[in-house]
Amino acid sequence: MARIHNDETGTREQILSCAARLFRTEGYAAVTLRGIAKAIGMTTGSLYYHFSSKEDIVREILDQGHKRVFSEVRGAIEALGENAPCEAILKAGIQKHIECLLGEDSFPSANTRIFAHVPVEVRAPTLGERHKYELYWTDILKSCQKRGAIHPDINPHTLSLLLFGAMNWTLEWYKPGRHGIESIADNLVLLVLRGPKVGARQDGERTPSKVRSVRSVAAKA
Amino acid sequence: MARIHNDETGTREQILSCAARLFRTEGYAAVTLRGIAKAIGMTTGSLYYHFSSKEDIVREILDQGHKRVFSEVRGAIEALGENAPCEAILKAGIQKHIECLLGEDSFPSANTRIFAHVPVEVRAPTLGERHKYELYWTDILKSCQKRGAIHPDINPHTLSLLLFGAMNWTLEWYKPGRHGIESIADNLVLLVLRGPKVGARQDGERTPSKVRSVRSVAAKA
DNA sequence: GTCTATAGGAGGATAGAC
DNA sequence: GTCTATCCTCCTATAGAC
Numbered sequence: 483m484a485r486i487h488n489d490e491t492g493t494r495e496q497i498l499s500c501a502a503r504l505f506r507t508e509g510y511a512a513v514t515l516r517g518i519a520k521a522i523g524m525t526t527g528s529l530y531y532h533f534s535s536k537e538d539i540v541r542e543i544l545d546q547g548h549k550r551v552f553s554e555v556r557g558a559i560e561a562l563g564e565n566a567p568c569e570a571i572l573k574a575g576i577q578k579h580i581e582c583l584l585g586e587d588s589f590p591s592a593n594t595r596i597f598a599h600v601p602v603e604v605r606a607p608t609l610g611e612r613h614k615y616e617l618y619w620t621d622i623l624k625s626c627q628k629r630g631a632i633h634p635d636i637n638p639h640t641l642s643l644l645l646f647g648a649m650n651w652t653l654e655w656y657k658p659g660r661h662g663i664e665s666i667a668d669n670l671v672l673l674v675l676r677g678p679k680v681g682a683r684q685d686g687e688r689t690p691s692k693v694r695s696v697r698s699v700a701a702k703a
Numbered sequence: 704m705a706r707i708h709n710d711e712t713g714t715r716e717q718i719l720s721c722a723a724r725l726f727r728t729e730g731y732a733a734v735t736l737r738g739i740a741k742a743i744g745m746t747t748g749s750l751y752y753h754f755s756s757k758e759d760i761v762r763e764i765l766d767q768g769h770k771r772v773f774s775e776v777r778g779a780i781e782a783l784g785e786n787a788p789c790e791a792i793l794k795a796g797i798q799k800h801i802e803c804l805l806g807e808d809s810f811p812s813a814n815t816r817i818f819a820h821v822p823v824e825v826r827a828p829t830l831g832e833r834h835k836y837e838l839y840w841t842d843i844l845k846s847c848q849k850r851g852a853i854h855p856d857i858n859p860h861t862l863s864l865l866l867f868g869a870m871n872w873t874l875e876w877y878k879p880g881r882h883g884i885e886s887i888a889d890n891l892v893l894l895v896l897r898g899p900k901v902g903a904r905q906d907g908e909r910t911p912s913k914v915r916s917v918r919s920v921a922a923k924a
Numbered sequence: 925g926t927c928t929a930t931a932g933g934a935g936g937a938t939a940g941a942c
Numbered sequence: 943g944t945c946t947a948t949c950c951t952c953c954t955a956t957a958g959a960c
Contacts, residue, residue: 493925509820511732514953526954528926536954598816598875599730633893640890643876644869651868654819661861669861672854673894714943735935747936749944757936 494532496522502543502588510540510596540596541604547593548608551582552615559622568631571622572674577667579649584656584663594650616642623674633676645674715753717743723764723809731761731817761817762825768814769829772803773836780843789852792843793895798888800870805877805884815871837863844895854897866895 500522504513515526515536533539558578562570582590597605616639623638623645632641648670656666721743725734736747736757754760779799783791803811818826837860844859844866853862869891877887 509730509732511730512820515955516953525927527928527956530955531925534955595819599733599820636890636893637886640882640887641894643872644887644891644894647869647872647875648865649868651864651872654868655864665858666861666865669857670865672857673862673865736937737935746945748938748946751937752943755937 497524497529497532498539498543498546499588501539502547502592505540505543505592505596506588510599537601537604540600541607543589544593544597544600544604544608545611547589547591548611548615550587551579551590551593552611552618554578554582556618568626568629569671569675572626572631573667573671575619575622576645576649576670576674577664580652580663580667583650583653584658591653595653616646619645631675641674645670648673718745718750718753719760719764719767720809722760723768723813726761726764726813726817727809731820758822758825761821762828764810765814765818765821765825765829766832768810768812769832769836771808772800772811772814773832773839775803776800777839789847789850790892790896793847793852794888794892796840796843797866797870797891797895798885801873801884801888804871804874805879812874816874837867840866852896862895866891869894 497518501513501518504517504521515529518539519526519529529539533542555575555578558574559566559571562574583594584591597608619642620639623632623641626632627634627636627638632638652666656663718739722734722739725738725742736750739760740747740750750760776796776799779795780787780792783795804815805812818829840863841860844853844862847853848855848857848859853859873887877884
């Protein structure tokens, strides 16, 4: 019953995840079909039974890498319910995004690391989906700003881009033993959140004490 | 009198800046010696009179790219004098760092974009200098935190890494017409700075009104 | 579905003429 | 200081046997 009738034999998936792992660590141009084939005990000829070209492989990795991050992040945020406090929303989204990038699944990190170095023909068709993710975050940030949790003078769209930078760049410095993902996320949430407010409070936000739950992360990160 | 007696003829510099421009836009592996040579009307054989290998070229670009950012940023900050307010220091440093990356000089951006994709033998010797820059920023952030301008629960070292991410990632999305460098910097300063404080003020910091000067950037960025 | 063999091209690097 | 010519390696992709 659980048999799969389409192309998704184990081999195809194996090629993709192995390629993603190599792209993640070595970059786009440095990865060769020979390298992929060798890493899974195959020859390059066999790869062409499953994919028509190197670009065909990378296209699918970019696609899946992006989809996985988006759906994981959205899932984590929606699980909080409609009226979750801004801090919880930001914490969940930021932490999940970083977890995706730094986790064992190499698709998200491969996507982030090689995107800029991939041929335009591969990159162009993915721009629409990437834009949706950008808008998703911008809307969240706008809403948090409206609720008073983010400094009113910050541009939400620019903030989303700066936030992506802070999150995606963890790929360049994160070392599993030395850093904790959650404390990285906590530090980043503290940045995005407006500090304890002095001015008049806006709509539904609660008191500044809600910031407490991500306190005392300074010593650990 | 102004004649130069070392290797620094115009040609050598021309090769380097042309290579940097290509590395910046195409990535490390995608740039070929033939491409560099062709772009300046030379042949690959001639390149080897000036450099002994591709790695030799990239080594110098990484080196210079890093040095230029560091000295520009340090210069901008030191020009403010010893007792400059934290906001001014952060604004100057952040803006200068971003200006270096997005400016006409391709060495800083090439350095940032290809670093992770360069052979280890080239990367390893540069780690020491890069670490110094990291420490330089961490010290600045620590000092700002001590003066109360940065949230006390944030880890300054983690903050420096997140800040580098936000700044360096501008390379991936900045478009000259659509964004203003200064407003990007203003937005980022607002993030790093603690919002208007409610608790007891610490040492030398002045009133929250100093935040005003980077206000109203939301509409522009 | 995987293999071997190989075509066809591009890469870094060198030798030696000018 | 720059050129041409070339070596050798490695790449993507294909053809056809098993």
